[in-house]
Amino acid sequence: MATDQAQDDASDGDTYDRFEDRVTRISNVGNAAGILRWDQEVVMPDEGTPARAQQLSTLSSISHELLTADETGELLAALEGDDLADEEEAVVREVRRTYDRETSVPQSLVEEISATASNAHPKWKQARENDDFGHFAPTLEKLVDLKREYANHIDPDDDPYAVLFADYEPYIDLETAERVLERLREELVPLIDAVQDSDAELATDAFAGQFDDDDQEALARDVLDSLGYDWERGRLDTAPHPFSSGTQFDARVTTRFDESDLLGSITSTIHEFGHANYTLGLPDDGYATPLGEARDLSVHESQSRLWENHVGRSRPFWEHFLPIARERFPELEDVTPTEAYEAANQVYDDNLIRVEADELTYHLHIVIRFEIERDLVNGNLEVSEVPDVWNDKYEEYLGVRPETDAEGCLQDIHWSHGDFGYFSTYSLGSVLAAQLYAAAEADRGPFDDAIREGEFDELNAWLRENVHQHGKRYVTPDLIERATGEDLTADHFVEYVSGKYGDLYDLEGYGRR
């Protein structure tokens, strides 16, 4: 009955309006939940959790019901037969995709995964504390089984890991991701070997010392000022795990301060600026529709890493920023821009922990996780084999072997959430950052002089024009191709790190010189 109604209305202009109204309601519920999560991480009193959990669960179930309601399917079906404008078609495409995925998985399975993941978290935490993988293993096995079942509901004909990967990165196919990661492994293993063999001595202690938290916060504001963050649409706070969230009207940044790690708070703030700056570049008039929402995880991460690494870890940035930092911290008076640059780019020898990794070795941490979780989900690896395989790969790729599982396969939270397929988007983000930065420089000329002057407008204008303003209008491969003239490729990243680290560590066969 309702179906006929929707199809009868298909020729009316108002079918799209009714569809868009539903879409914006769903987005607004999601954005409200985003504020509640920000609040929970940043300002909520400790004992607020039970109420907050209920509020978020209610919003999540309302959003799910609005999306998976029969009426959504009817409106989609009616519109897909219609002659729509390009932008409308993009909105329909995006909603169709999530509609199909959410309606294909039984709610009981979604709830079982959610409940299992809730219970998995304390088990993982305890296992890590006690270095006891066996304590976590049965839960991990259950999660892998459930997520495989989940993938099977969505697409029984596809490789289950590919289906899970598409939850995080819907439009980059798994083969592309595999090819990129394979390339990173091939290029980075020998490059890191060369770095580790190098006799070059970098000024790694340029930021040694203790730095007052309040002054670090003032400096984090200086960083954001300097990069052009729009305070009328944002704010800076602290959170235990820094993140950015919000919409084009209100995109907030969080960071954290460690008195012995000034450099960490600066680079983390720049990273989160990159995320927020993408959000702020989404078009106002697309608010609460896919046209005003960010493309997926890899593109988001490309923005944070472009700013963190290509800008924030560049030599001209430190020529610009060191005088500003010295005003907050006079003890940096004798540090030179070159020393700051070297300190910001040192490659560590004992690479066991992903979140402490440098820009170069980071990706081998990702490759290892990617290979293991892919094999786990696809049934080519048993959970019980994970610790040994993990340690073997660390030895092979990074030349270090974890002595405990706590600093081995238990170090990351992701699997305890049932997040299989997430990790690779970090590396894809770095690869895309390099590709976009190269394209921007090819268009507008090198940015080094501008960065040295603290001028970021032209770089940002290029990103606005080629990435941000499009929201989800184009699928990711099209967005990348339009912005850079190429498909996703690791070439630019490889060239970037070979040049940068070749110079820094004076490596034969590498370097820009």
Add this chain to the structure above:
Amino acid sequence: MATDQAQDDASDGDTYDRFEDRVTRISNVGNAAGILRWDQEVVMPDEGTPARAQQLSTLSSISHELLTADETGELLAALEGDDLADEEEAVVREVRRTYDRETSVPQSLVEEISATASNAHPKWKQARENDDFGHFAPTLEKLVDLKREYANHIDPDDDPYAVLFADYEPYIDLETAERVLERLREELVPLIDAVQDSDAELATDAFAGQFDDDDQEALARDVLDSLGYDWERGRLDTAPHPFSSGTQFDARVTTRFDESDLLGSITSTIHEFGHANYTLGLPDDGYATPLGEARDLSVHESQSRLWENHVGRSRPFWEHFLPIARERFPELEDVTPTEAYEAANQVYDDNLIRVEADELTYHLHIVIRFEIERDLVNGNLEVSEVPDVWNDKYEEYLGVRPETDAEGCLQDIHWSHGDFGYFSTYSLGSVLAAQLYAAAEADRGPFDDAIREGEFDELNAWLRENVHQHGKRYVTPDLIERATGEDLTADHFVEYVSGKYGDLYDLEGYGRR
């Protein structure tokens, strides 16, 4: 069809569960909206408004749809024929009431009122700025008409003002409110006359001077510490118009600081503490149902005013608190508790502005608004007559005549929101505060010594036991009767102010001595 289904299920225990699930969802959406409003007032960046407005509007319409859905009516009908526990009956009673009201008003009228009020606000603001009542008058007339129509939908047989009043105070009938306000007018007009004729000179300049904002904030935290505010479930921030909001798990306070008004920030903080403290006393296990939600505006205001006036403006409080205040502000060293007490209780001569009024004259401001809006809504007064009637009443009740409408009938925001019937809850709150405080002292003995020692636990325990823990379990008259053994009465308030101000101003025929 669905109706039969619900009624068939009435004998199942799960009808109530399904009903409660719906009720908690509605509450959780409302509580989420509460967080979004707190965020908007306290931390949201300036340009976040367009997105926030959409988010709040979406949550409000979802909440309305959940409440007014056929299924809600079916569940209510099924449960009302059922044999329910007392607490369940109370939940059904509360939901029935809002269901009946919200379903009786056409959504188009609700939207028209909302749109008219949105447009009214800038008109009122401009009218006040230009002292031009005529600029606001047509909009005010439209709002009065629309709200009369609204009332007529809810109950065509009742006096429309009584219907509107019940939006804010559902269980105290309008006759009771009128009787209380009439009594206040009769008692306070001569008392204020006597105060104004008094030769007593109070130490009104005890808190004269400039007080640093940061130190005021530290002192506001001292106030909250001293009163026993639970920081694990709350926080203090600043907002342009101080308010409290939240749930029993997370009840937050805001205040504001004016360097020339230290006393104002202290009393405002205590006032908001009273609201939050009520919320924190609601039972955890009633969260997201009427059993864990506060009774209505008058009861809420009774809590803020009990703490602000009966505690915070008492002499023993200043004996306790002045030494604490001196630690933040050594310049208060020579101020005595009596001087502080007098400064906190001075009665002003030129009483034109409600929000600047003292504890005594305040209620005549309310009586005037109550009389005028009642006559407006019931058709006994034309909008064009409001300014003259307003000014005449000020002259008659308070002995002052506004020279402009800006400081006369244009001073309050409420009518521009279409809020007719709200004002009286402020005075009912004060009256109830006095009644509750007297009952608490009758039960537990005078609290003066405890307050002097900074001990508030026993007073708070009495409030928890007799007011807070009940949530909405009892209708307001029953709650009052159970707590105090009497119906709502102004007797205790009259006795309290007669005694206090009689002593302070040395008035013949008044005073406790």
